[in-house]
Amino acid sequence: MNASTARSTRNAREQVLDAAIRLFTQQGYFNTSIPDIVRESGISTGSIYHHFGDKEGIARALFESLVARMERAFDAIDREHATARERCRAVIELLFRITEDEPEVMSYMLFVKHREFMPEMAPVCSSRPFRHMREMVERGMATGEVRSMDPMVAAAAVFGGALRLINLRLDGILERPLGDYLDEIWDCAWRSVSA
Amino acid sequence: MNASTARSTRNAREQVLDAAIRLFTQQGYFNTSIPDIVRESGISTGSIYHHFGDKEGIARALFESLVARMERAFDAIDREHATARERCRAVIELLFRITEDEPEVMSYMLFVKHREFMPEMAPVCSSRPFRHMREMVERGMATGEVRSMDPMVAAAAVFGGALRLINLRLDGILERPLGDYLDEIWDCAWRSVSA
DNA sequence: GTCTATATCCAGATAGAC
DNA sequence: GTCTATCTGGATATAGAC
Secondary structure (H helix, E strand, O other): OOHHHHHHHHHHHHHHHHHHHHHHHHHOOOOOOHHHHHHHHOOOHHHHHHHHOOHHHHHHHHHHHHHHHHHHHHHHHHHHOOOHHHHHHHHHHHHHHHHHHOHHHHHHHHOOOHHHOOOOOOOHHHOHHHHHHHHHHHHHHHHOOEOOOOHHHHHHHHHHHHHHHHHHHHOOOOOOOHHHHHHHHHHHHHHHHEO | OOHHHHHHHHHHHHHHHHHHHHHHHHHOOOOOOHHHHHHHHOOOHHHHHHHHOOHHHHHHHHHHHHHHHHHHHHHHHHHHOOOHHHHHHHHHHHHHHHHHHOHHHHHHHHOOOHHHOOOOOOOHHHOHHHHHHHHHHHHHHHHOOEOOOOHHHHHHHHHHHHHHHHHHHHOOOOOOOHHHHHHHHHHHHHHHHEO
């Protein structure tokens, strides 16, 4: 496989994924037909089925690429920060930034009901990035930064408020960018669990 | 309209709504066909269309009845408790109880993407019950129970953790009933905003 | 108000040339 | 690997008797 083949292959796939994330988040998976994706991506039906097998394959490829991306970002946060407090705050900051810059990405990751069209998939909350977030809190409990309590409750307390603000922002209820709320929500989050 | 007519009319509607909430939450709205609802409810296609007009009409009737029910429950909480602290805690307790006893109700209220099949509808977060929850927190701020801060942030902090736990429970991640976590999550929620 | 039978449409998916 | 043309099933919705 030479370079130009590799490039054009990647391009067709990416054009489809690019169109798909927009359509899936704006109209929903079931309201988006293959002909819609053909129009929006400029790639033909035949080509789409060649690359993805079926419609569900597009959704799956999209999800996997976004999960991998989040996971890389979370690993970087682990490396760049030493305490649970810094790590958790960095995660919220990252999620807020992605929500502002690429709302479709956050919308597809967090609020799409994947299991309705990918029945065999585990719930999002048990995906690697979510487990990673819970582990950050648990390690904070081990070091004494975080009060001792049920780890699931602690993680829900730390990230629950921020996730709600993301939800409100994506639904158009919050008018100002999430960055404006970061300090306040972080203060609440940390008060709720700090030792 | 005599009594027996009224009763049988209500029954047909209710049988359909009953079947619909189960099917919509288990399989999703788009994976549920009218023939599915016919089978599950025992009511014929013709009758369903007579009562609801179209498939979306079923979803709408369902949503309206659940919102009305929540609103009545929240009004009762307002009457029965005097402080923001007590009211907010009672709301969380109620939501936890409904999640355990009637998971489909909570699932359909909170986590279904209504706008995908009812395009003209406002986002759930701006429905009466959600606004009511925010008002409870705001009144607490007015009386000095809650620290002064952005009201949206305060509401997200108070209810965000509990809503995440509900999410985790409905997704099968939390194995114990929500009641087991009530005291801990409430402690976190209130610490995060109390004056 | 309830039913059965049926019309219509358009989705997802395939065939096969280039 | 990409395209156009096409098949097929099953969905929503209607007609019209009872």
